Each structure stands twice: as C-alpha cells, then as structure tokens.
Amino acid sequence: MTSGIRRAGVVPHSISTVWFLITLLACSIAAGQSGELAETGQIEPPNDRFHSVTQDGVRVTSSVPSSSETIQIFGMGLYARNIQPVWLRIENLTDDDFWFLPTGVDEAYFTPIETSYRGQNRIPFLDWVISRDFHALSMDMHIGPNEARSGYVFTRVDQGTKSFNVDVISQDEQFRMSFFVPVPGLKIDHYQVAWESLYDESEIRDVDLDGLFSSIESLPCCVTNKNGKSNGDPLNLVIVGDIFDAYYSFLRAGWDETETIYGASLWKTLGSALSGSEYRYSPVSALYAFGRAQDIALQKARTSIHNRNHLRLWLTPLRYEGQPVFVGQISRDIGVRFTWKSVTTHKIDPDVDETREYLLEDLAYAQSVRGFGYAGGVGAASFDSPRTNLTGDPYFSDGLRLIIFLSAEATDISEIEFVDRGTHPILERPE
Amino acid sequence: MIDIILTKLLRKSRAGVLAAGALVALVLSGCATTVFAPSLPGASEFIQRGISQTKNAVEITASVPSAKEVELLTGIDMYADGIQPIWLRVENHGEQSVRVALLSIDENYFSPLEVAWAYRKQFASGSRSDMERWFVENSLPRRIPPGQSRSGFVFTHASVGTKGFNVDAYADRQSMNFTFFVPMPGFRPDYMDVDFLEIYDADEVVRIEFPVLREYVDRAICCTSDVSGQLSGDPLNVVIVGTPTAIRRSLLRGGWQETETGSELTRLARSHYYRGRQPDGTFHKSRPDGGERKELRLWLTPIIAGTESVWLGHVSYDMKGSLLIRDLSDYQVDPDVDAARMFLLQNFWYSQSLRGFSMARGVGAADIGAPRKNFVGNDYFTDGKRVVLQVSEEPVAMDETEIIIWEPLGND
Numbered sequence: 001m002t003s004g005i006r007r008a009g010v011v012p013h014s015i016s017t018v019w020f021l022i023t024l025l026a027c028s029i030a031a032g033q034s035g036e037l038a039e040t041g042q043i044e045p046p047n048d049r050f051h052s053v054t055q056d057g058v059r060v061t062s063s064v065p066s067s068s069e070t071i072q073i074f075g076m077g078l079y080a081r082n083i084q085p086v087w088l089r090i091e092n093l094t095d096d097d098f099w100f101l102p103t104g105v106d107e108a109y110f111t112p113i114e115t116s117y118r119g120q121n122r123i124p125f126l127d128w129v130i131s132r133d134f135h136a137l138s139m140d141m142h143i144g145p146n147e148a149r150s151g152y153v154f155t156r157v158d159q160g161t162k163s164f165n166v167d168v169i170s171q172d173e174q175f176r177m178s179f180f181v182p183v184p185g186l187k188i189d190h191y192q193v194a195w196e197s198l199y200d201e202s203e204i205r206d207v208d209l210d211g212l213f214s215s216i217e218s219l220p221c222c223v224t225n226k227n228g229k230s231n232g233d234p235l236n237l238v239i240v241g242d243i244f245d246a247y248y249s250f251l252r253a254g255w256d257e258t259e260t261i262y263g264a265s266l267w268k269t270l271g272s273a274l275s276g277s278e279y280r281y282s283p284v285s286a287l288y289a290f291g292r293a294q295d296i297a298l299q300k301a302r303t304s305i306h307n308r309n310h311l312r313l314w315l316t317p318l319r320y321e322g323q324p325v326f327v328g329q330i331s332r333d334i335g336v337r338f339t340w341k342s343v344t345t346h347k348i349d350p351d352v353d354e355t356r357e358y359l360l361e362d363l364a365y366a367q368s369v370r371g372f373g374y375a376g377g378v379g380a381a382s383f384d385s386p387r388t389n390l391t392g393d394p395y396f397s398d399g400l401r402l403i404i405f406l407s408a409e410a411t412d413i414s415e416i417e418f419v420d421r422g423t424h425p426i427l428e429r430p431e
Numbered sequence: 432m433i434d435i436i437l438t439k440l441l442r443k444s445r446a447g448v449l450a451a452g453a454l455v456a457l458v459l460s461g462c463a464t465t466v467f468a469p470s471l472p473g474a475s476e477f478i479q480r481g482i483s484q485t486k487n488a489v490e491i492t493a494s495v496p497s498a499k500e501v502e503l504l505t506g507i508d509m510y511a512d513g514i515q516p517i518w519l520r521v522e523n524h525g526e527q528s529v530r531v532a533l534l535s536i537d538e539n540y541f542s543p544l545e546v547a548w549a550y551r552k553q554f555a556s557g558s559r560s561d562m563e564r565w566f567v568e569n570s571l572p573r574r575i576p577p578g579q580s581r582s583g584f585v586f587t588h589a590s591v592g593t594k595g596f597n598v599d600a601y602a603d604r605q606s607m608n609f610t611f612f613v614p615m616p617g618f619r620p621d622y623m624d625v626d627f628l629e630i631y632d633a634d635e636v637v638r639i640e641f642p643v644l645r646e647y648v649d650r651a652i653c654c655t656s657d658v659s660g661q662l663s664g665d666p667l668n669v670v671i672v673g674t675p676t677a678i679r680r681s682l683l684r685g686g687w688q689e690t691e692t693g694s695e696l697t698r699l700a701r702s703h704y705y706r707g708r709q710p711d712g713t714f715h716k717s718r719p720d721g722g723e724r725k726e727l728r729l730w731l732t733p734i735i736a737g738t739e740s741v742w743l744g745h746v747s748y749d750m751k752g753s754l755l756i757r758d759l760s761d762y763q764v765d766p767d768v769d770a771a772r773m774f775l776l777q778n779f780w781y782s783q784s785l786r787g788f789s790m791a792r793g794v795g796a797a798d799i800g801a802p803r804k805n806f807v808g809n810d811y812f813t814d815g816k817r818v819v820l821q822v823s824e825e826p827v828a829m830d831e832t833e834i835i836i837w838e839p840l841g842n843d
Contacts, residue, residue, distance in 0.1 A: 082720050082721075097839070097840070099840055101777050101780075101781075102777070103774075103777040103778070103780075103781050104781075107781065108718055108719050108720065111748060111765055111767055111770040111771075111774075112767065112770075113748075113750075113765045113766060113767050113770070114723060114748055114750055114765055117723075117750045117763070117765075118721075122750070126763070131766075132799060135767065135799065141773060141840075142839070142840065156719075156720055169834075171834050171836060174829065174830050302539045307545065332542060332545065334542070334544065334545040334548045334549070335548050335549070347548060349542050349544050349545055349548075350544055350563075351542060351543070351544050351567065354542050354543075354544075355542070357533075357573060358533070358534065358542075361532045361533065361534035361535075362534060362538075364532070365532075365534055365535070365538070383564070383567065413532075413599075413601065413606060414601070414604060414605065414606040415604075418603070425574075426574075427530075427572055427573045427574040
C-alpha cells in the first residue's frame with residue numbers, strides 16, 4: 001500500500017507555493033472528462049479542481065466542492081452542519097470486483113440520509129424525496145470489473161487543504177491513494193511565502209550532523225515581539241525535511257492550516273474565542289524570529305472542547321543532506337484569558353517540554369518520523385523559577401530542543417532512530 | 432470548566448461582547464476559599480484493583496479510579512467534565528530505558544497542567560501552585576530508566592463502562608503493545624446480567640464447522656419481533672463469530688460503548704426480541720462531532736462454529752440520538768440499514784479486529800422505492816444481505832483479513 005502521490009516521485013526543492021506543488025503532483029484533468037467506461041448520471045462539482053491518481057488497475061479522481069458550490073449541487077448549505085461532500089470517480093481497469101471503503105476518506109463519514117437529516121435541520125419527518133436524492137448522488141461501494149462509479153462521500157469539514165485517503169480493495173489486493181486537495185476560502189500564510197527569496201544562495205549553509213547540532217544550539221532561544229526587543233516562547237523544536245514532506249506530515253497527523261493576524265483584527269479572535277465558531281481555523285497572532293513573522297502556522301484542535309495546539313515554523317538558512325531545516329515553537333492552549341494588553345489571549349501549558357514530546361508522538365504515530373534527537377539552546381527554567389512569554393505566561397523547561405528528521409515514506413514507529421548526541425531530555429522524575 | 436461553560440452559554444444565546452465582559456467580570460470576582468488537600472494516590476483503594484501485564488522486560492499495572500474515588504483523592508469531580516484519570520505503574524526490568532507513548536493511551540490526552548488550570552478557580556489562590564505541583568508530580572513520566580519503576584496518572588477522556596485502552600512502550604528498536612480492560616465499580620454492563628450458559632439447553636446447541644455456517648445464516652430468521660412475537664421488527668443484518676473476549680475487544684477497539692442494565696438509552700433496543708429475549712447486549716457509538724449514534728444489538732444464537740459462538744445482531748444509525756426528546760413513536764433511524772452494516776464492517780476492519788468476513792443472505796431485499804416497515808412504523812430498505820464478521824482476540828493487519836465471497840460484498 002504505497003501512496004500514489006509519493007509514487008509520482010517529483011519533489012522539487014525550490015518552489016513558490018505549495019499550491020503549485022499540488023497541481024504538479026496530482027495532475028489536473030479537465031472537468032467532465034468521460035472515459036470509455038460506462039457510468040451512471042451524476043452531478044459533478046462545478047469547478048476545475050479535479051485531481052487524479054492512478055495505480056495498477058485503478059484510477060481515482062477527486063474534487064472537493066467549496067461551501068457555495070455545495071449549495072449549487074445539493075440545494076442546501078452543508079458546511080455549516082460540518083458536512084463537506086467529496087466527489088470521487090473510481091475507475092476499475094481490471095476484470096476483478098473492487099470495493100471502495102469510505103472510512104479511509106473520513107472514519108466518521110456521514111451516510112447520505114444522515115446528511116439529508118442534518119441538512120434539513122433534524123426535522124422529525126424527513127423529506128423522503130430529498131433523502132432519495134442524497135442517496136442517488138452518493139458514492140457506491142461496489143465497482144464492477146471494467147466499470148467506473150462516481151458520487152459523493154459525506155465527510156467532516158476541512159478548510160484550507162483537505163487531506164484524505166481513498167482505499168479500494170479487491171479480494172486479493174488493497175490500494176491506498178492519498179489526496180491533498182486545496183479548498184478555496186482560507187487565506188493561508190505559507191501559500192504567500194516566497195520560499196526561494198527568504199535567503200540568498202550565499203546565505204545557505206550546508207552542514208553535516210556535527211554542524212547541524214552545533215548550529216542548532218546557537219539559534220536564538222526564543223521568539224520575539226515585532227521589534228525584536230522582548231523574548232517570548234522558546235524555540236524548542238527543529239524540523240529537518242523537505243517543505244513538502246513537512247507540510248504533509250502535519251496534515252497527516254491532523255493539523256490544520258491557519259491564517260495569521262498582524263495586530264489589527266483581534267476582535268475577530270475575540271469573537272471566535274467566545275462563540276467557538278470556525279474554531280479549528282481561527283487566525284493566530286504573529287510571533288517573530290529572524291526579524292520576520294512565522295513562515296508557517298498550523299493548529300490542531302484536540303477535542304470539541306475549547307483547546308488546541310499551535311505551531312509556528314521558520315525556515316533557517318541551514319541545509320542538512322540537501323534538506324531544509326526549520327526552527328519552531330509549539331504550545332498547548334489550556335484556556336482563554338482576557339487581558340487588557342491584548343484583549344484575549346490563550347493561556348499556554350507552562351510545561352512546554354510536555355507539549356514538545358506530544359508533537360514527537362503525534363508525528364511518529366502518523367508514521368512521519370525517521371529519527372529524532374536533542375540539542376541545547378533554549379536554556380533551562382525550573383518549575384519554581386519559570387520564565388515568561390510575551391503575554392506574561394510562565395513556562396518551565398529542561399532547555400532542550402527536539403530535532404525531528406521527517407521521513408518521506410511511511411515509517412513504522414519501531415524503526416525510528418534515536419540520534420544520540422549525548423544530550424537527553426529529563427522526562428522523568430524520581431519515584 | 433468555566434471557559435467551556437462560557438462558550439456554551441454564549442453560543443446558545445448569541446450574546447454580544449458586552450454580555451461576555453459582564454460574565455467574565457462575574458466569574459473573576461468569585462473567590463474560592465477551598466484549600467487543595469489531596470490524599471496520597473498510593474494509599475487509595477482503586478490501586479488494589481490494579482491489573483498487571485508483562486511484555487518483554489516491561490510490566491505495567493493499570494487501575495482506574497471511579498468518579499467518587501477521584502473526588503475523594505483530589506476534591507475535584509473530573510468525570511463530570513469528561514476527564515478520567517488512569518493510574519499506571521511501569522516497571523522496567525530491562526537494561527535499556529523505556530519510553531511510554533502517552534499518545535497511545537488517548538490521542539487527545541489532557542496534560543496535567545491543563546487539568547489543573549481548568550479547576551484552579553475552585554481553590555483558594557494561595558493553594559493553586561500546590562495544586563499545579565501535585566498534578567505535575569503525580570503524572571506518569573514518559574521515561575523509565577533501566578531497572579527502575581515509575582507511576583502516575585494519565586488524564587484521558589472519560590468513557591462509559593469498562594475502561595479499554597492501549598499502552599505502547601518503546602525501547603531501542605523494540606515495541607511493546609499492551610491492551611487493558613479495566614472494569615469500573617458501580618457500572619454493570621447489560622450483558623453481565625445475562626447468564627449465557629443457561630440460555631440454551633444442551634440439546635438445542637448446534638455444533639458445525641465454519642464453512643457450513645452460511646446455510647444456517649441464510650436460513651436464520653430475518654428480523655427481530657415485538658414482545659408478542661407476532662410483529663416483525665428490525666432486520667438482523669449482522670452475524671459475529673468469535674470468542675467472548677474477541678467480541679469485547681473488537682467492540683472496545685472500534686470505540687463502541689457498553690450500556691448499563693435497564694438504562695434509558697436502551698429502551699428502544701429492549702422493545703426488540705429474538706427467540707423471546709431482549710438483546711443480550713446493546714452497544715452505542717456516538718459521532719465525534721454530534722450526538723447521532725450507531726446502535727448495535729446482539730443476541731447469542733445456539734450455533735457454535737468450530738469453537739466459537741455465533742451472534743446475531745442488528746446495527747443501525749440512530750439519527751435522533753442528538754436530541755433530548757426520545758420517544759418510541761418518535762425515533763428516527765436511518766432507513767438505509769445497509770449503510771450501518773457496511774460501517775460496522777469497516778469499523779472492525781480498520782480497528783484491526785477482523786480475521787475474515789463474508790456476506791450472506793437471509794434478511795430479504797426491500798427496495799428504496801418500496802421500503803418495509805418495522806413494528807414501530809419506521810421504513811427501511813436493504814439489499815437483504817447480512818455481514819458475517821469473524822473477530823480476533825489479537826490485532827490483525829488490514830491486509831491479512833480474509834475476504835470470503837459467499838455473496839457479493841457490495842450493496843447493489
């Protein structure tokens with residue numbers, strides 16, 4: 001079971017936008033294209049964001065309608081009910097029976113009639129005609145020999161980029177194809193970063209393993225405010241890996257993209273903090289390193305309750321084995337505080353090492369980690385004499401940075417290498 | 432958890448920022464005077480209920496305090512907010528250090544200080560730092576040095592009934608995977624009230640080999656009935672073959688929750704009968720983003736395939752689970768019962784519980800254009816098939832599950 005996108009094997013190093021990469025890797029095809037294979041009548045999404053992946057014997061094409069396109073197709077808004085239809089066309093190019101498993105797309109997918117029920121505001125008496133329409137537009141599980149089927153799978157909403165697998169099985173074979181499909185709506189910061197102009201070629205430093213660890217130790221300890229005069233949260237995280245790998249590793253582990261706010265729109269955050277609306281995608285504030293705001297900001301909602309994790313990454317001028325090196329900061333929000341200084345702010349878990357180790361496990365269970373190690377550079381602060389970040393929240397730490405070497409291929413947890421340079425995190429206390 | 436309550440309140444009332452400010456001021460002005468005075472976890476009664484397992488050189492003992500025991504220990508009612516602490520003791524008898532992956536226990540576990548922060552306002556400000564320290568010092572550290580042991584809490588999301596969870600531990604190029612099922616005092620799952628040995632007389636039991644099972648499944652009664660046995664109820668669209676342990680593990684791995692004897696939640700299920708009996712066990716699985724849920728009702732049949740018991744069941748989407756008003760005459764089940772059947776198949780498959788599966792007949796087809804009605808008057812349509820699930824006690828990788836083609840698998 002290899003990812004179809006990975007198989008394409010094109011991983012350019014200097015790119016202007018991730019969007020470009022997606023269109024390059026999952027080759028776009030024109031809407032409405034029909035093969036010679038028989039197919040029943042279906043309403044395709046009215047857009048040109050069709051992506052297809054082919055493996056031996058099976059071709060899968062997907063397109064995710066935006067919120068407004070969904071209204072065009074189904075005559076009702078579904079995004080507001082946390083339902084995002086994903087259109088799929090699966091072509092069986094073999095003489096065997098194939099079955100499609102919607103759980104791969106979303107383990108909590110909705111049935112067509114459940115969708116209709118939510119769409120109709122859970123009224124006591126379902127409109128049977130509407131329900132039958134949803135049923136007719138939904139994706140079949142069975143795809144006969146040399147047949148093509150298309151239809152919608154009803155999933156939970158992802159904004160920014162939708163990442164999902166399409167799992168297709170026959171009696172003897174299993175296919176797993178990964179899709180990373182942009183959904184219009186969010187203004188995502190890393191689409192706007194001109195990666196190749198961040199550093200001149202003369203500034204880039206290729207380092208070996210010794211050089212990597214010593215360079216990491218001398219990176220700035222912490223993020224700063226805009227003028228660089230006050231220190232904030234510790235930069236306790238280093239990611240070594242291609243931009244593409246880094247990006248998809250985090251999406252695979254369930255992280256979401258986000259918009260960055262630069263001071264002005266705090267009222268927007270306040271509204272979000274209070275209403276919980278669009279919570280997964282509410283914008284994050286800018287923190288600074290290398291004299292600029294973060295290059296990538298991601299967040300992960302942990303549960304339906306009001307807490308999530310934030311991650312910010314900056315590209316460094318370092319390069320290890322041809323791969324870029326990012327430095328970053330991760331924090332776990334444990335609540336909302338109201339301060340006059342910044343109207344509303346998230347209270348972070350003072351145990352920043354706990355949050356750091358959480359991320360290692362999170363990426364490891366998403367099978368994205370090849371190796372990890374530790375280096376100094378943050379500076380230790382104890383529970384009893386903590387340091388504070390820019391919003392006055394205390395934190396304590398063993399002072400180490402976690403270095404994660406990402407893997408382009410799925411790596412089993414038991415195969416992860418500990419890059420032992422003699423520095424070990426504490427992560428324990430005497431019994 | 433004030434933040435959550437605040438959010439809920441405001442979401443409901445759509446109140447403006449001013450109202451929010453007023454509420455915040457109200458909350459902030461409330462001063463707690465209670466001092467945080469925890470007991471020693473080691474001396475608590477729940478420790479005595481610990482269950483131990485050993486893999487390689489690592490021994491883990493797990494015990495789970497009840498809601499009352501958590502309150503006795505900390506003065507905090509964590510269960511009320513959906514937080515369930517698990518106490519683990521990890522003994523490392525090996526020569527390498529061992530790392531416990533907290534994420535393996537609950538991928539959305541709560542950090543110790545997150546829990547402390549949520550309850551800080553219940554305690555006098557002077558004792559808050561003691562409280563924070565207590566939570567940090569009594570949490571399970573990730574690293575266990577060689578030849579030593581560590582113990583502490585991991586704060587998980589509360590589940591109903593038996594607490595089932597994994598613990599993964601790693602040493603250099605070694606992984607040790609534990610699965611625990613910890614019974615909870617005060618909770619009696621409905622299946623515990625059934626005396627399974629007494630259901631069938633010895634002469635009623637049918638012993639067959641698995642390949643012959645198909646004939647029995649195809650011929651088994653289509654549906655449940657009402658209490659009188661006269662009216663037809665819901666289609667029996669699921670067959671599960673396995674040991675009692677394998678079935679419990681599959682359900683827990685798949686995220687199904689047990690129900691309590693006589694619980695209001697199972698009133699609907701208990702109106703359905705097979706061989707004159709209400710369900711021997713009823714299980715629920717809720718959506719992560721809403722209250723709609725799936726319901727699975729299981730009955731033991733008199734058939735034994737090989738050495739394993741055979742269960743007959745009904746699975747459906749209970750769409751009204753999200754509403755507070757539930758009435759037998761007013762409930763809403765997704766009429767597409769095949770969708771629920773295929774969900775259960777995938778649920779067991781993706782959670783690595785399936786040794787094999789196949790499809791059989793026996794329900795009788797009903798087209799979407801001419802649906803059948805159960806005795807309550809609810810419509811359903813189906814291709815008339817049953818899914819036959821052979822469940823395993825040990826995890827089975829997805830590509831090792833055997834697909835046995837009796838009837839075509841698809842819903843067509």
